[in-house]
Amino acid sequence: xKPVAVAGWGMLPVGRHVGKSPFDLAHEAALQALASARIRxxxxxxxxxTPETAGGFPGFMFAxxxxxxxxxxxxxxGRYEVGGNSGAIALRHACQDVSEGRVDYxxxxxxxxGEEGTLGGLESSITLAVHGLMSLYGPYVALYGVGTPxxxxxxxxxxxxxxxxxxxxxxxxxxVVLRENALKNPWSYFKTPLxxxxxxxxxxxxxxxxLLECSRFYDAGAAVVLTRPEIAGSGAxxxxxxxxxxxxxxxxxxxxxxxxxxxxxxxxASRKALATAGWTLDQVDFAEVHGVFAGTxxxxxxxxxxxxxxxxxxxxxxxxxxxxxxxxxNPSGGxxxxxxxxDPTPLVEVVEAVVxxxxxxxxxxxxxxxxxxxxxxxxxxxxxxVFLLEAA
Amino acid sequence: xxxxxxxxxxxxxALDHQGDAESRRFLAALQERRFETTSCKGCGRAFFPPKPLxxxxxxxxxxxxxxxxxxxxxxxxxxQKAIRFSEPDVLGIVELDGGAARMLTKIRAPxxxxxxxxRLRLDFVEIEGGIVLPEFVPP
Numbered sequence: 001x002k003p004v005a006v007a008g009w010g011m012l013p014v015g016r017h018v019g020k021s022p023f024d025l026a027h028e029a030a031l032q033a034l035a036s037a038r039i040r041x042x043x044x045x046x047x048x049x050t051p052e053t054a055g056g057f058p059g060f061m062f063a064x065x066x067x068x069x070x071x072x073x074x075x076x077x078g079r080y081e082v083g084g085n086s087g088a089i090a091l092r093h094a095c096q097d098v099s100e101g102r103v104d105y106x107x108x109x110x111x112x113x114g115e116e117g118t119l120g121g122l123e124s125s126i127t128l129a130v131h132g133l134m135s136l137y138g139p140y141v142a143l144y145g146v147g148t149p150x151x152x153x154x155x156x157x158x159x160x161x162x163x164x165x166x167x168x169x170x171x172x173x174x175x176v177v178l179r180e181n182a183l184k185n186p187w188s189y190f191k192t193p194l195x196x197x198x199x200x201x202x203x204x205x206x207x208x209x210x211l212l213e214c215s216r217f218y219d220a221g222a223a224v225v226l227t228r229p230e231i232a233g234s235g236a237x238x239x240x241x242x243x244x245x246x247x248x249x250x251x252x253x254x255x256x257x258x259x260x261x262x263x264x265x266x267x268x269a270s271r272k273a274l275a276t277a278g279w280t281l282d283q284v285d286f287a288e289v290h291g292v293f294a295g296t297x298x299x300x301x302x303x304x305x306x307x308x309x310x311x312x313x314x315x316x317x318x319x320x321x322x323x324x325x326x327x328x329x330n331p332s333g334g335x336x337x338x339x340x341x342x343d344p345t346p347l348v349e350v351v352e353a354v355v356x357x358x359x360x361x362x363x364x365x366x367x368x369x370x371x372x373x374x375x376x377x378x379x380x381x382x383x384x385x386v387f388l389l390e391a392a
Numbered sequence: 393x394x395x396x397x398x399x400x401x402x403x404x405x406a407l408d409h410q411g412d413a414e415s416r417r418f419l420a421a422l423q424e425r426r427f428e429t430t431s432c433k434g435c436g437r438a439f440f441p442p443k444p445l446x447x448x449x450x451x452x453x454x455x456x457x458x459x460x461x462x463x464x465x466x467x468x469x470x471x472q473k474a475i476r477f478s479e480p481d482v483l484g485i486v487e488l489d490g491g492a493a494r495m496l497t498k499i500r501a502p503x504x505x506x507x508x509x510x511r512l513r514l515d516f517v518e519i520e521g522g523i524v525l526p527e528f529v530p531p
Contacts, residue, residue, distance in 0.1 A: 126395060126398045126399055126402060127398060127401075127402040127405075129402075130399060130402035130403055130406050131402060131405070131406045131409065131410070133406075134403075134406035134407065134409070134410040134411075135406070135409075135410050138410065138415075138441075139407060139410065139411050139415045139419070140415070140440075140441045140495070140496060141496050142406075142410075143403070143519065143523065143525055144481070144483060144496065144497070144498050144525065145471070145481065146471065146483070146496075147471070148471075151469055151471045151483055152496075154469040155467035155468065155469050155483075155484070155485060156467075158467050158468070158469060158508070159466075159467050159508075162508055205472060206469040206470055206471060206472065207469050207470060207503070208469075248447075252485070252494075252496055254439070254440060254441065254447075254493070254494060254495075255447075255494075256487045256488075256491050256492065256493060256494045257487070257491070260466075260467060260485070
């Protein structure tokens with residue numbers, strides 16, 4: 001794939017956009033991105049959207065209706081759904097189309113209304129909830145009434161503590177570090193600092209996870225416009241690699257003995273992306289990581305290659321991943337710090353990467369931020385996407 | 393309909409829509425307290441969940457075989473919010489003896505009693521709609 005440039009971006013503050021639908025959030029983010037790219041809708045050659053809700057009422061034709069609403073006539077159109085990876089997959093297809101010359105300007109949009117808990121508003125409808133959960137998890141998990149992936153991730157954190165003798169206090173440091181970053185981010189929902197004591201004092205939701213170690217669901221919307229680097233001009237941020245890996249399992253790796261606290265998909269996507277770009281991980285200045293639970297995020301830091309196996313939480317506790325640290329991770333505040341909506345997350349992360357590389361991140365600027373790694377995941381990290389970006 | 397009846401009906405429909413031939417057979421066997429999965433004639437090993445192709449060798453020559461009824465607890469937690477059972481349920485991953493299969497299951501024991509590595513044995517639990525599921529208990 002030839003390098004693909006970001007021509008513009010749009011980002012809504014994460015929070016509660018009362019009175020607005022996912023459709024409203026999507027088209028607001030899209031309009032911002034078009035304005036940022038300084039192009040009229042008529043120039044958009046492809047629209048790549050994520051579902052209006054992760055696991056909610058299925059809906060139909062979201063991308064088609066959004067195209068109509070924005071007045072787009074395109075050579076490419078689609079709604080991409082792979083759980084939390086949806087925005088990443090949409091973005092990968094858009095990059096492919098731009099790189100091949102099928103599309104001059106691609107518009108990638110993700111927006112979602114978050115709601116606390118499992119399938120949010122579906123809880124009010126038992127029938128839809130049962131169907132939605134069966135669809136999400138499959139019979140071998142759903143029949144046990146599993147209503148949130150939190151339960152499965154909690155077991156992963158239990159194994160992480162068990163296999164690597166990890167200090168739970170170290171994991172509890174991560175929400176604190178991320179909140180510190182988020183306080184410097186005007187897009188974050190959260191405005192008050194956190195302490196480790198508060199995290200550990202928050203109630204246990206599914207042992208060993210504390211409430212404040214779990215991302216909270218809020219509304220989010222983000223969009224990017226992609227084009228060829230020669231059209232975008234100098235100063236544009238380009239993708240040097242856009243790679244995916246899906247390890248063929250879904251939520252639970254069924255092979256006995258296989259780890260639930262280390263993720264082959266993240267390892268492989270990271271390896272492939274670095275190989276494609278010809279980079280070493282040391283050349284990456286910062287990363288945006290799709291971690292939803294604190295313990296799991298520490299594991300992802302390891303799988304992406306930033307720290308050795310079992311040492312991610314310790315590195316966080318030692319301050320290595322803070323803004324001024326040797327390895328800044330999630331300078332935006334991450335999912336825990338910003339507030340979380342699954343499907344748009346990859347796009348939210350890409351926008352952060354672009355803003356950082358352009359030196360426009362204000363108080364949360366990573367100094368010397370030239371090269372970024374962006375990671376996204378779809379289920380219990382059974383599938384991952386890793387993007388590498390830098391200034392052209 | 394009561395919420396329980398709604399859940400039962402929706403569960404049956406959802407199994408039809410989202411399940412597959414193998415899940416139907418697995419659940420039908422459980423009705424008769426048979427605990428079975430597909431086993432690959434090529435590899436000579438069973439695997440779970442049952443599928444039409446062996447996940448290890450990709451082979452399609454399969455037969456159904458009994459799963460071991462004992463195993464070791466790999467991980468566990470409680471679930472606060474659920475559409476069925478009472479909260480908090482204890483859920484866990486159990487690795488069945490013989491090394492061929494692990495499953496996500498409900499564990500009928502207070503969480504304080506549980507330890508990674510402890511032995512558990514198979515029992516059964518019936519949920520709404522007459523569906524029978526595996527449940528594991530300390531010996």
